[in-house]
Amino acid sequence: MSKSDKHDHNAAPMVDEISDFEVLEVAVRELCIEKGLFTQEDHNEWTEYMHTLGPLPAGRLVAKAWLDPEYKQLCIDDPVKASLEVGIDWINSMPSKFGTPSDYCNPRILVDTPTLKHVVVCTLCSCYPRPILGQSPEWYRTPNYRRRMVRWPRQVLSEFGLQLPEDVEIRVADSNQKTRYVVMPIRPDGTEGWTEDQLTEIVTRDCLIGVALPRADRKADDKRPIHKAVHPYGH
Amino acid sequence: MPKKNLNKLREKIPLLEDIGKDGRVWSDLCKQYGVENPDPPWRITLESTCEVLNEGACALPVLERRDEEDKLSEEIYKDVPYPERQLLALAHSMIKKGFFREEELGVQMEKVYKRLSAGT
Numbered sequence: 213m214s215k216s217d218k219h220d221h222n223a224a225p226m227v228d229e230i231s232d233f234e235v236l237e238v239a240v241r242e243l244c245i246e247k248g249l250f251t252q253e254d255h256n257e258w259t260e261y262m263h264t265l266g267p268l269p270a271g272r273l274v275a276k277a278w279l280d281p282e283y284k285q286l287c288i289d290d291p292v293k294a295s296l297e298v299g300i301d302w303i304n305s306m307p308s309k310f311g312t313p314s315d316y317c318n319p320r321i322l323v324d325t326p327t328l329k330h331v332v333v334c335t336l337c338s339c340y341p342r343p344i345l346g347q348s349p350e351w352y353r354t355p356n357y358r359r360r361m362v363r364w365p366r367q368v369l370s371e372f373g374l375q376l377p378e379d380v381e382i383r384v385a386d387s388n389q390k391t392r393y394v395v396m397p398i399r400p401d402g403t404e405g406w407t408e409d410q411l412t413e414i415v416t417r418d419c420l421i422g423v424a425l426p427r428a429d430r431k432a433d434d435k436r437p438i439h440k441a442v443h444p445y446g447h
Numbered sequence: 448m449p450k451k452n453l454n455k456l457r458e459k460i461p462l463l464e465d466i467g468k469d470g471r472v473w474s475d476l477c478k479q480y481g482v483e484n485p486d487p488p489w490r491i492t493l494e495s496t497c498e499v500l501n502e503g504a505c506a507l508p509v510l511e512r513r514d515e516e517d518k519l520s521e522e523i524y525k526d527v528p529y530p531e532r533q534l535l536a537l538a539h540s541m542i543k544k545g546f547f548r549e550e551e552l553g554v555q556m557e558k559v560y561k562r563l564s565a566g567t
Contacts, residue, residue: 225481230563232470232556233531237489238563239555240538241496243547249506250499258495258502337513347494350529355517389509 261306266346267417269298270394271432273321273344274420275411278399284323287396291319300344318391319344322383322422329380330395331369331422333361334387341392345420352421362386372423395422402428456515459523460542462549462556463535467527474528490530497537507540515540 245252273294277284287294292302302317319341322330334340335358340348351357361368365382369375376382385393397419403411416432418424473487500507516536523539524532542549 227476227480227482229471229476229480230560231473231476231487232466233472233487233534234489235556235560235563236466236470236538236552237493237496237534238559239552240534240541241492242559243551243555244496244500244506244541247546249546254499255492255495258498259492262491262494262498337510337517347490353529355521 262347265342267420267432268412269295269300270341270344270420271415272298272408272412273394274396274415275408277321277396278411279408284396287321288323291321291394292317294321295319295344298344302343305343320385320391320393321396322385322393323396324398324422326398327380329369329376329382329422330385330393331361331365331382332385332387332393332395333358335359335362336386336388339387339389339392341387341394344394345417349417349421369423372418374424394420397422397426400426400428453518456518456540456543457522458543460539460549462553463539463542464523467524467532467535470531472528472531487530489534493530493534493537506546507537507544512537512540 241255244250245255273287276297277287277294283294283297295302302319322332324330334352338348338353338358340352342348357368362384365384366376369382387393397415399411400414403414413431414426414428416424416426416430419426476487477483497507497509497512501509501512516533519536519539520532524535527535538552541547542552
């Protein structure tokens with residue numbers, strides 16, 4: 213190999229070890245295929261679909277609605293149609309292609325107001341609007357979030373750092389297999405004159421679940437802040 | 448869930464218990480190898496397996512799977528982080544429902560390990 217053929221960049225570090233969990237995942241999948249529960253092709257189709265999912269389309273939907281009152285009304289009246297404009301087809305893009313009666317086909321957009329804050333939970337399991345929001349975070353799946361959010365939403369939101377004034381009503385939406393919710397928060401101050409792309413960047417996943425509020429100074433892909441300790445231990 | 452089924456679900460499976468105790472979880476591997484990806488590479492394929500078992504095969508409906516995962520996560524696999532415990536719970540449910548046996552899974556894991564480690 214000539215020198216110019218060599219990679220001259222440093223590859224990102226990777227895990228060079230086969231874990232029991234990695235082996236277990238493959239073994240379970242292969243046994244399912246061997247037993248005829250599904251085919252490799254079915255599995256590949258789902259995997260490819262899953263890789264396309266993320267929170268960006270929901271962020272864009274909110275940003276568009278902030279800029280266009282007619283689109284905002286469409287989000288409220290017909291979320292399936294509104295989702296098409298951000299590239300998400302709730303009915304036909306699922307690999308199962310079951311059509312309208314299938315899972316996921318009843319999305320709802322919950323519009324916050326200055327006196328009403330929505331937050332989403334699934335008390336039964338972890339139903340989540342994956343076609344438009346990607347995979348759910350780990351905490352969303354935990355029984356303690358699901359159990360407590362419906363009972364003490366104000367307290368749980370404060371654990372996320374979201375302190376709401378007493379005069380703001382909190383409405384908790386409980387998802388189920390058919391109905392999936394996305395929160396449309398209020399457009400924050402300091403974003404006047406912003407483009408749709410700029411607005412999309414500040415609508416993070418947590419804002420869309422309802423446990424955070426968008427801020428003009430906080431983008432979804434910001435690096436996590438590192439603050440030096442004020443009173444470092446042992447120094 | 449009827450009590451009889453719940454008791455059956457709660458029976459431990461030594462193979463999976465050992466993996467839960469001794470298997471190296473993704474967060475530890477990331478620390479050792481300096482990797483920042485929050486999810487193990489098998490996370491999406493695991494999700495796909497759960498989906499096809501629910502959607503296509505109707506072998507393990509999502510509500511049933513998640514209910515069992517919650518119970519197993521609280522009792523048997525409580526010290527295992529997510530998504531490793533999701534994987535253990537899925538394998539546990541599949542064995543308890545008779546889709547495959549613990550011994551079969553052990554044999555398949557050996558085959559998979561040999562295949563994945565070939566050439567190392």
